[in-house]
Amino acid sequence: MSLISLREIGRTVRLPDGKDLEILRDINLDVEAGERVSIVGRSGSGKSTLLNQIGLLDTPTKGMYRFDGIDTKRLSSAKRDRLRGREFGFVFQQFNLLPGRTAIENVMAPLLYATGREFWNRRKLAQAALETVGLGERLQNLPTQLSGGEQQRVAIARALVRKPRAILADEPTGALDVETGQSVMRLLREVTIDTGAALIVITHDPAIAALADRVVRLDQGQLVDEAGTPISGAAIPPAPPAAGAQGVQA
Amino acid sequence: MTNPITSLIAAVAEAWSELRVNRGRVIVSLIGVVIAVAALTAAVALGNLVEQGQREQSERWGGRAATLAVSMWSSGPTPLSVDDATAAVREAADRYNIGHLSRRGYTSTRVQLPTGVIDVQTLAVDLPHATMFRNSVPEGRWFVEKDGLQLAPRVLINEVFWERLGKPDLRTHVTLTVLAPNPVTVVVVGVSDPGQMTSDSAMVVLADDLAKLVPAEYLHWFSYEYYLWVPPEHAQALQDRLQSDISGSLPAETTVDIRRSDYAANVGEGEDPFATMRTILGMLSGLVLFLGALGLVNVALVTVRQRIREIGVRRAIGATAGRVFFVAVAENVVATALAGMLGVFIPVLGYQLPAVRAWLNETAGGAVGGLFDFPPFPAEAALTGFIAATAVGALVGLIPALVATRVRVIDAIRF
Numbered sequence A: 001m002s003l004i005s006l007r008e009i010g011r012t013v014r015l016p017d018g019k020d021l022e023i024l025r026d027i028n029l030d031v032e033a034g035e036r037v038s039i040v041g042r043s044g045s046g047k048s049t050l051l052n053q054i055g056l057l058d059t060p061t062k063g064m065y066r067f068d069g070i071d072t073k074r075l076s077s078a079k080r081d082r083l084r085g086r087e088f089g090f091v092f093q094q095f096n097l098l099p100g101r102t103a104i105e106n107v108m109a110p111l112l113y114a115t116g117r118e119f120w121n122r123r124k125l126a127q128a129a130l131e132t133v134g135l136g137e138r139l140q141n142l143p144t145q146l147s148g149g150e151q152q153r154v155a156i157a158r159a160l161v162r163k164p165r166a167i168l169a170d171e172p173t174g175a176l177d178v179e180t181g182q183s184v185m186r187l188l189r190e191v192t193i194d195t196g197a198a199l200i201v202i203t204h205d206p207a208i209a210a211l212a213d214r215v216v217r218l219d220q221g222q223l224v225d226e227a228g229t230p231i232s233g234a235a236i237p238p239a240p241p242a243a244g245a246q247g248v249q250a
Numbered sequence B: 001m002t003n004p005i006t007s008l009i010a011a012v013a014e015a016w017s018e019l020r021v022n023r024g025r026v027i028v029s030l031i032g033v034v035i036a037v038a039a040l041t042a043a044v045a046l047g048n049l050v051e052q053g054q055r056e057q058s059e060r061w062g063g064r065a066a067t068l069a070v071s072m073w074s075s076g077p078t079p080l081s082v083d084d085a086t087a088a089v090r091e092a093a094d095r096y097n098i099g100h101l102s103r104r105g106y107t108s109t110r111v112q113l114p115t116g117v118i119d120v121q122t123l124a125v126d127l128p129h130a131t132m133f134r135n136s137v138p139e140g141r142w143f144v145e146k147d148g149l150q151l152a153p154r155v156l157i158n159e160v161f162w163e164r165l166g167k168p169d170l171r172t173h174v175t176l177t178v179l180a181p182n183p184v185t186v187v188v189v190g191v192s193d194p195g196q197m198t199s200d201s202a203m204v205v206l207a208d209d210l211a212k213l214v215p216a217e218y219l220h221w222f223s224y225e226y227y228l229w230v231p232p233e234h235a236q237a238l239q240d241r242l243q244s245d246i247s248g249s250l251p252a253e254t255t256v257d258i259r260r261s262d263y264a265a266n267v268g269e270g271e272d273p274f275a276t277m278r279t280i281l282g283m284l285s286g287l288v289l290f291l292g293a294l295g296l297v298n299v300a301l302v303t304v305r306q307r308i309r310e311i312g313v314r315r316a317i318g319a320t321a322g323r324v325f326f327v328a329v330a331e332n333v334v335a336t337a338l339a340g341m342l343g344v345f346i347p348v349l350g351y352q353l354p355a356v357r358a359w360l361n362e363t364a365g366g367a368v369g370g371l372f373d374f375p376p377f378p379a380e381a382a383l384t385g386f387i388a389a390t391a392v393g394a395l396v397g398l399i400p401a402l403v404a405t406r407v408r409v410i411d412a413i414r415f
Helices: A047-054 A077-087 A103-113 A116-120 A122-132 A148-160 A178-195 B004-021 B023-062 B082-095 B145-149 B159-164 B207-213 B232-248 B275-306 B308-316 B321-352 B354-368 B379-406 B409-414
Strands: A004-014 A020-031 A036-041 A062-067 A088-091 A166-170 A198-202 A214-219 A222-224 B067-074 B100-113 B116-125 B154-157 B174-179 B183-191 B202-206 B225-229 B254-260
Touching: A004 A047, A020 A047, A020 A222, A036 A047, A047 A166, A047 A198, A077 A088, A077 A103, A077 B321, A088 A148, A103 A116, A103 A122, A103 A148, A103 B004, A116 A122, A116 B004, A122 A148, A148 A166, A148 A178, A166 A178, A178 A198, B004 B023, B004 B321, B023 B275, B023 B321, B023 B354, B023 B379, B067 B082, B067 B232, B082 B100, B082 B225, B082 B232, B100 B202, B100 B207, B116 B207, B159 B183, B159 B202, B183 B207, B202 B207, B232 B254, B275 B308, B275 B321, B275 B379, B308 B321, B308 B379, B308 B409, B321 B354, B321 B379
Parallel strands: A036 A198, A036 A214, A088 A166, A166 A198, B116 B202, B154 B183
Antiparallel strands: A004 A020, A004 A062, A214 A222, B067 B225, B067 B254, B100 B116, B100 B174, B100 B225, B154 B202, B174 B183
């Protein structure tokens, strides 16, 4: 059973003129635990919308999404929220750190929605996560006192701190220079290898896409092969999880 | 599984953290609430003082609750003897351990001044009158026990008479000569106007001294009204007993009329004589609080829009809509409760300042020469202010909280 299983997923939005715009069409995709997948495609191809579906930030208008066998459509809003907080870590292009909070407070934030030991030990866990990303000395720094790369590291620590089973990164290097971007991607790769979390990254950068086990291409809301021909879900079997493996599949 | 206690603690911790981080905004937004609560609390307290002033004014006319007024007259050929009437009332009062009894009778005395003889309206009372009717004495003093033993009767004069005498210092043993018709020297010990008699010269004397100050024939048709201050809960029973006892000890042709003279006597069960004033003050206070709340809503809505992206991020990292709602409301409740405490503290502090107290005393009790009993700061005013602030916080918090929860997560993150 795949960790993430999308079947015939579609997402349509109604435009102000009353017409429907189909952003995603018949998406079939499986992602295994620990797998690293890159999603590539031109701007407006539906990459972020697909990532939002996977991360339960948005709901599909069609199809079925199972996470670890759970039909997410049947979940109440609160259960979806809790599942999202527990099982997904998000890394955004613009970092999206909480303003006015220190690095450690930002990393502690997801643990405010946890219970038991995770909640009570939140400071210790957050400190450990920041040490993991090399920011053990910057715990009390505000986002404005950190460089872009450091802010993204804080965001990665925040994504990791609840030990999610999938980390979803939407152009995580988009706001960084090349060198810093590579360093951030190396970090993301290392931490997902260490934690066994699946990593799904949206990127325009072929070099970064190549770091994944598998590359998924999107064009006009459909999964396509390298030639741009729409493909069905059956044609993109998940790659076997292999720590450190690199390669491109389409 | 979620643990509700941990969730609650976590939500409160989050709300507190929000307050701490946004303290600048919170302080600015709550200035209006502090002012509104201070105004509300002050208005309630002021209302209390005005009520006290009005009550004291009523009590100066009709006595404190419960005051029984006893009038007697004879329908026979001869008038009722003042001494008999007084003895009957005193005997009855002693029987029921009523310690506060005062006669009150109006007459006129002739006073010799350097410029000639004038008629002075004179009120004869007993010692407890000042307590029973909250009589203030702006200058000098009220009667004391030993005044009744003095050869020269002690008197109090009203402000008009005192001014007519040139406002002499009462410590200099100011005397007057009363023609009764033989000259009698009286000593002025205080300035007071318990009977609020006239705008002309007036005098107060002890009832036991009255016979020394008026010709005997004046007293032939003279009568007193007798006032007894009794516990309100026993007023009705005592009224009935006194009626029976006093009537029984006087000639058959005597009519004894006993009625309650205090303001509370005309108030029915459960009625509030100050209900109208309270309603008006309450409406004004409510309006002030409403304006404060409007300011708070405004700031809350503006800031929630600024914070939508942040709310989106929190939703992305696991905050449920319910949690965001709770934190937004709790943040407002905690903040406005703190503002409420500050808003209550300001008038409480002001109430203790001597200059403010003097002004309040003049405002509330000016009509009666200042309050007899300056009430402590009313606890209900403080409580009303605090509860109102917290309630406003909860209500106002609902609006941004609803906005925060209705926004789609993905839209909020991109906001």
